[in-house]
Amino acid sequence: MTGAPVLEVRNLSAHIATARGTVHAVDDVSLTIDGGEASGIVGESGSGKSVLAKSIMGLLPPNSARSGELTFRGRDLLSLSKKDQLEIWGNQIAMVFQDPGRSLNPVVRVERQLTEGMRRHLGLGRSEARARALTLLQEVGVPDPERRLRNYPHEMSGGMRQRVMIAIALACEPELLIADEPTTALDVTIQRQILDLLRRVQRERNMSMILISHDLAVVAGRTDRVSVMYAGRLAEVGATHDVFDAPRHRYTQALLAATPTIDHPRHSPLRVIPGALPDPTALPTGCRFAPRCDHAHDDCRTTGPELADVGTGHTAACLHPIGETAATTVTSGR
Incomplete structure (x- = not known):
């Protein structure tokens, strides 16, 4: 059961200055995390998931800038002093990082x-x-x-x-736990144990959790809602079972189709998404997925889509969202 919003992100952007130009790592992202909710953020490596988490935690490098609104329990995190922020980080909001060997x-x-x-x-x-x-x-x-x-x-x-690392994150009974790729470099058996542990403690404590992963199977059975990121923006947001059973954005559908399943025919090639993520210093006009989309129209290359309702509590940033009959299903394999 979920409660009132714990974290509200409104039009959040995080840009990083580099020698090659400004990296638009997170661009105009809005989402809400309710009390007691487990929310997943998925997408390819480089889509902006970890930068989004670090933006929330205030862990971006000095050559970066944040804009937008970050509200935690009614408090604007971006306007707090460093002292007030330190009272929240690790206490009310905690994070489990990708590599405990480097984080400890x-x-x-x-x-x-x-x-x-x-x-x-x-x-x-x-x-x-x-x-x-x-x-x-x-x-x-x-x-x-x-x-x-x-x-x-x-x-x-x-x-x-x-x-x-998880014990350290839980030590002060945080209201929100952010787990950023928490099973990186672990073998499959240990991965499942860690993921099941996170889901168990989240439920037992009625704690809000953001689970970040490039692996859709990781979040499939362990989250209530899921947000799909692509090139710094949200492509699709909705209840996990809705997004996985009936994806409305072509990128989500392509991610699901590229996920290996136990019934995949032997000796047949795995499906892949052609091309690569766009250069974050020179993002394309229009839909950022259009150069890789088999169903892109002319307007997709000129008009940048915004998140729009495609069902109850289900939104997609697509000018031509797919129908429910085109759904592809994935089950949790870890």
């Missing part, structure tokens, strides 16, 4: 990394924070938590490090 401090023991936020934001003493750290490690499935608290990150496997 290699020269600091797990106990300190896990208790630091609790002591700062919750005001816990050392013994209280340590006791809570043990409970958190047990909750996320870390065996022998007493010993693991004394470990350095390099003394644990990749899957174990990611569980520690």
Whole structure:
């Protein structure tokens, strides 16, 4: 069950200045995350998913600029002072990063990394924070938590490090958890365990979650809503089962068709999306997917489509959205 909006993103843009020109990584994105909702963001690598997450968290590099509105529980995040932002990051909004091996401090023991936020934001003493750290490690499935608290990150496997990252993110009971490609570099069995863990703790805590992935199967059975990104913009947004069972944007349909399934004919080539993402410093006029779309019309190349209703709670940025009979279905494989 979902509640009132926790996060409202309105016309958010994030541009990064480079030697080649300005990268339009996120361009005029609007979305809402409700209380207790699990929302997925999917798209090819380079579509702007991670930059969107870092824009929300205020983690963009110095050569970047944000514009638009970011409202968390009625507070405008873009207008807050650095001090006020630090009271929100890690406390009310937390993030699980792609690579725990690079995100965890290699020269600091797990106990300190896990208790630091609790002591700062919750005001816990050392013994209280340590006791809570043990409970958190047990909750996320870390065996022998007493010993693991004394470990350095390099003394644990990749899957174990990611569980520690999740424990750190959950330490201060955040209202919103952002998981950015949380299973990168993990083997398939561990990937499923981590994804199921995230979904379980999200439900148990009635916490809002944004799950970011390039793999549609990852979000298929673990989110309530999904947003499909392409070249910095939203292509389609709706309830996960609606978008996957009846995609209305050609890009979403192409992503689904390119997803391997267990009943795919043996020795037959996998379907691919021709071409590549456009240069983010020189984006095409009109629909950004038009150069790769087999069904593009002349107006697609000149008119940039906006998100429009194509069903109850279902929107697509397409001038010629596909009919429901053209749907392709994918099931969660992880």
